[in-house]
Amino acid sequence: MIKNIMRLVVASAIAVFAAPIFADGHGCKISARVSIVGNEFPAIHAVADGAKVCKGSEVKANLTADHQKINVAGMSGNPAEYTSAIIANSSIVALMNNDVIRPLDDLVAKHGKGLKKNQLITINGKVMAVAFMANAQHLVYRSDILEKAGLSAPKTYEDMLAGAKIIKDKGLMDYPLGGAYKAGWNLAQEFTNMYIGHGGEFFKPGSAEVSINNAKGVATLEMLKALSAYMNPDFLTHDSNATSAEWKAGNVAMMNMWGSRMGPLMDPEQSTPTVVKTTTLGDPMTVGGGSTPATTLWWDGWTVAKNISDAEAEATFIAMMNGINPKRLDDKMMPLAVWLIEGFKPGPANVGVAAAARMNAIPYPMLPYQGLLHSALGSEIVDFMQGKEDAATALADVEAAYTAAAKEKGFLN
Amino acid sequence: MKHKTFFWFFLPTASAMILFIALPIFSIVIQSLFTPHDAVIIVTENCDPFGCKQETTIDQEATRDLRKSEPLGKFVGLEIYKDRGHLAVNEIKEIWVESNNFAEFRNNIGNLPFYRAMAFTLTFTFTVTPLMLVFGFIIALAVNSLHQTLKGLTIFFSLLPMIVSPLIGSLVLFWMIDSRGIIGEALQYLFEDPDLSLKASTGLTWVMLIVYGVWHAAPFSFVVFYAGLQTLPMDTIESAKIDGASRLQQVWYVVIPHLMPLITFVALMQLMDNFRVFEPIVGFSAEAHAQSLSWFIFNDLGGETRLLSSAATSSVLTIIGVSILLFPVLIRTWRDFNEKSAK
Numbered sequence: 170m171i172k173n174i175m176r177l178v179v180a181s182a183i184a185v186f187a188a189p190i191f192a193d194g195h196g197c198k199i200s201a202r203v204s205i206v207g208n209e210f211p212a213i214h215a216v217a218d219g220a221k222v223c224k225g226s227e228v229k230a231n232l233t234a235d236h237q238k239i240n241v242a243g244m245s246g247n248p249a250e251y252t253s254a255i256i257a258n259s260s261i262v263a264l265m266n267n268d269v270i271r272p273l274d275d276l277v278a279k280h281g282k283g284l285k286k287n288q289l290i291t292i293n294g295k296v297m298a299v300a301f302m303a304n305a306q307h308l309v310y311r312s313d314i315l316e317k318a319g320l321s322a323p324k325t326y327e328d329m330l331a332g333a334k335i336i337k338d339k340g341l342m343d344y345p346l347g348g349a350y351k352a353g354w355n356l357a358q359e360f361t362n363m364y365i366g367h368g369g370e371f372f373k374p375g376s377a378e379v380s381i382n383n384a385k386g387v388a389t390l391e392m393l394k395a396l397s398a399y400m401n402p403d404f405l406t407h408d409s410n411a412t413s414a415e416w417k418a419g420n421v422a423m424m425n426m427w428g429s430r431m432g433p434l435m436d437p438e439q440s441t442p443t444v445v446k447t448t449t450l451g452d453p454m455t456v457g458g459g460s461t462p463a464t465t466l467w468w469d470g471w472t473v474a475k476n477i478s479d480a481e482a483e484a485t486f487i488a489m490m491n492g493i494n495p496k497r498l499d500d501k502m503m504p505l506a507v508w509l510i511e512g513f514k515p516g517p518a519n520v521g522v523a524a525a526a527r528m529n530a531i532p533y534p535m536l537p538y539q540g541l542l543h544s545a546l547g548s549e550i551v552d553f554m555q556g557k558e559d560a561a562t563a564l565a566d567v568e569a570a571y572t573a574a575a576k577e578k579g580f581l582n
Numbered sequence: 583m584k585h586k587t588f589f590w591f592f593l594p595t596a597s598a599m600i601l602f603i604a605l606p607i608f609s610i611v612i613q614s615l616f617t618p619h620d621a622v623i624i625v626t627e628n629c630d631p632f633g634c635k636q637e638t639t640i641d642q643e644a645t646r647d648l649r650k651s652e653p654l655g656k657f658v659g660l661e662i663y664k665d666r667g668h669l670a671v672n673e674i675k676e677i678w679v680e681s682n683n684f685a686e687f688r689n690n691i692g693n694l695p696f697y698r699a700m701a702f703t704l705t706f707t708f709t710v711t712p713l714m715l716v717f718g719f720i721i722a723l724a725v726n727s728l729h730q731t732l733k734g735l736t737i738f739f740s741l742l743p744m745i746v747s748p749l750i751g752s753l754v755l756f757w758m759i760d761s762r763g764i765i766g767e768a769l770q771y772l773f774e775d776p777d778l779s780l781k782a783s784t785g786l787t788w789v790m791l792i793v794y795g796v797w798h799a800a801p802f803s804f805v806v807f808y809a810g811l812q813t814l815p816m817d818t819i820e821s822a823k824i825d826g827a828s829r830l831q832q833v834w835y836v837v838i839p840h841l842m843p844l845i846t847f848v849a850l851m852q853l854m855d856n857f858r859v860f861e862p863i864v865g866f867s868a869e870a871h872a873q874s875l876s877w878f879i880f881n882d883l884g885g886e887t888r889l890l891s892s893a894a895t896s897s898v899l900t901i902i903g904v905s906i907l908l909f910p911v912l913i914r915t916w917r918d919f920n921e922k923s924a925k
Contacts, residue, residue: 238884
């Protein structure tokens with residue numbers, strides 16, 4: 170009897186405190202452990218929090234910017250430490266290459282009610298991941314600063330560069346541009362954007378042979394360097410987090426930034442009042458007279474590990490489904506991303522990503538060897554950015570570093 | 583000691599050494615000689631939220647069969663050692679032919695990751711090690727001459743840099759020297775250069791890492807030397823005083839020779855530690871300016887690439903590097919030992 174009363178008390182406490190989550194009146198029940206690894210930004214937190222609501226077994230989440238360093242290792246064991254990895258179109262490749270995630274067709278049939286067809290990531294006919302949000306980098310600017318400088322929102326990187334010069338010359342800001350240019354993954358991503366904007370092809374058609382040492386590659390590097398001249402001199406140590414912090418402090422007037430980062434920039438609790446009021450989203454920019462925007466489209470989604478029991482796989486699927494339950498799309502979660510979930514209504518923080526899709530931006534390539542090139546770019550173009558070598562040498566270095574790595578991995582002979 | 587007794591005494595140590603030192607070394611040597619199998623690549627239709635298209639993927643089933651039949655991978659001998667990411671044998675030959683003078687040769691070699699990393703690692707090792715010995719020794723002498731009541735507190739505070747975990751210590755300093763941090767701003771003010779950034783210049787980054795290295799390691803040599811000072815024979819010091827030796831002469835002719843074995847020990851440990859410098863590079867996000875073999879291993883093991891053979895090769899090269907560094911010291915110890923046992 171007492172037990173029952175206690176249960177009632179606990180249940181009503183949960184019902185009161187978690188009312189928005191249990192809006193539909195019932196929770197989510199799982200019967201085996203769930204352990205999530207993923208990147209660290211607000212939208213991912215929201216999904217993981219939704220999975221953690223599930224009762225019946227433990228749900229752990231390890232969300233870190235270093236997720237790519239640990240997810241393959243954490244899923245290679247048997248049983249795998251992580252039962253689910255939250256990944257994007259670039260990082261699913263590493264999981265596929267190492268054969269650590271399982272096809273989800275059976276689970277989608279059983280528990281996947283309400284998933285839209287475009288959420289299912291199919292590779293060779295098998296569902297390998299469930300996408301829940303789209304992402305892209307696009308322009309964001311401070312309307313007050315641009316107004317003071319007599320500028321309109323830049324449509325191209327050339328406009329951005331000219332605008333930065335005016336803002337600096339007028340003494341409005343010392344370093345008007347921002348960007349996640351940290352040596353490594355971030356810098357390589359900026360190269361990828363800009364190279365695609367120039368219409369470049371990364372590989373010789375149908376092969377793993379790299380071909381970026383060309384006029385488009387040189388133009389790409391020159392543009393990156395020209396932009397960096399208007400950035401905080403520490404730019405090679407600034408990732409998306411540090412760049413966002415610079416923006417929130419009101420030190421930056423224009424930058425190319427992830428759509429998923431826009432919410433916090435406009436959040437009065439995290440940012441300074443003037444910045445919140447004047448942060449304005451723009452379309453992704455083009456470069457070099459091209460029509461393809463210099464950005465890439467991304468999806469973020471979750472996978473289920475291969476080396477776990479069927480019960481754990483099912484529990485993971487159910488928990489992750491709860492993380493992306495349309496009923497959880499409340500006022501707090503809605504503006505965090507461009508959700509692919511049913512019932513998503515785009516808000517002011519999402520127009521940039523929507524614009525990227527509308528302008529036919531190219532999705533980041535899902536090639537088995539794209540990651541090797543990304544790594545090589547991240548470490549080899551740094552010398553150029555510091556002015557230690559010319560663009561052609563840097564690109565030749567990238568090609569050489571990529572070729573050595575691709576040979577080791579068995580993609581090239 | 584009887585051979586049998588020796589055997590039983592030595593057995594636990596020997597088995598631990600085999601298990602935790604010999605086997606891992608054997609394992610990385612083997613792994614550095616193999617690479618993954620050639621990837622079986624197929625073109626498939628893949629769909630994502632942005633549409634369907636033909637893309638290249640790895641044929642998991644075919645690759646799995648290959649892996650099963652030869653789990654170690656493809657034997658490549660010393661290929662990985664010779665590739666561009668490591669000793670870059672062919673690249674060096676090319677550079678040698680193409681360079682007009684030595685300066686150009688040196689410059690071009692600095693473009694190869696392994697040699698760039700060695701340039702930093704060796705500079706770091708050979709500046710930090712002597713500096714931390716000197717600083718540690720000076721602190722030890724200073725603390726030793728303090729009044730008894732002050733000693734405890736001073737020792738505690740002198741040890742703090744070693745107590746702070748290296749990654750945390752370097753992160754704290756990283757934000758302080760940021761161009762908007764307290765030290766960064768102070769330096770800009772002092773040098774009247776608003777664009778001054780420690781993180782943007784290779785030279786200043788190296789200085790920063792070296793200063794950090796000394797700050798972090800000096801307490802170790804301090805504590806060892808301080809312990810050594812407690813065993814100083816007072817009668818030798820007193821007779822030196824009677825002979826009219828100044829304080830400096832006492833230190834030079836009595837204290838240092840007395841501490842010599844400890845100095846060798848600390849130098850040995852630090853050469854090894856500094857050669858595999860790693861945490862400050864990560865903590866200071868300094869990879870754009872300074873890299874080390876350990877950082878390469880970290881980088882190879884993580885991310886989307888996971889170059890395991892390359893990481894194994896870098897590990898073997900680190901072991902070889904440490905052995906070369908320690909060789910003179912080991913020779914010296916061996917000679918001392920032989921002299922002593924001959925007496």
